[in-house]
Amino acid sequence: MSVEEKVRSIVAKQLGLGEDEVNNPADGALRAFIRTMKEVKTDETLQNLAQNGELQERLPGFETQLGFGLHLGWSIEGAIGSDQKIDATYLSPHVNISARLESATKQYGTQLLMSGE
Numbered sequence: 001m002s003v004e005e006k007v008r009s010i011v012a013k014q015l016g017l018g019e020d021e022v023n024n025p026a027d028g029a030l031r032a033f034i035r036t037m038k039e040v041k042t043d044e045t046l047q048n049l050a051q052n053g054e055l056q057e058r059l060p061g062f063e064t065q066l067g068f069g070l071h072l073g074w075s076i077e078g079a080i081g082s083d084q085k086i087d088a089t090y091l092s093p094h095v096n097i098s099a100r101l102e103s104a105t106k107q108y109g110t111q112l113l114m115s116g117e
Contacts, residue, residue, distance in 0.1 A: 026072050026114075033068050033112055040064055069101025071115040 012028070040046060046064045049055065055062055073094025079086050101113040 024072075026070070029070050029072075030114075033070065036068075037066070037111060040066060066111060067102050067105030068112045069098045069103070069105065069114075070112065071097040071101060073097070 017028075017031070050063050071094055073092060075090045075092035075095050077088060077090050080089050081087050097115060101115060105111060105113050
């Protein structure tokens with residue numbers, strides 16, 4: 001099984017789709033974004049929190065906002081930390097591009113920015 005086929009299988013499994021429904025990892029990432037935004041907008045707990053009087057008094061007009069940066073490329077996954085705490089990290093120039101795209105969603109006032117790569 002090629003790396004692309006393995007990724008397609010993982011993405012399909014996480015999204016609850018058949019492998020033939022995920023043409024490539026970018027398609028899976030876009031579907032995950034759409035599903036996440038739909039769930040955030042319809043989540044009762046988040047809606048109730050946004051309507052909380054004390055929160056609205058402190059932060060008038062508060063609403064849940066998410067931004068996503070999508071870019072396709074390789075990365076290296078590793079564990080960093082100590083005996084008490086271990087975190088996963090991902091290193092690559094592609095991860096940095098995704099992070100910059102996500103950060104730019106605030107500047108452009110949009111929820112999603114994707115690279116052409």
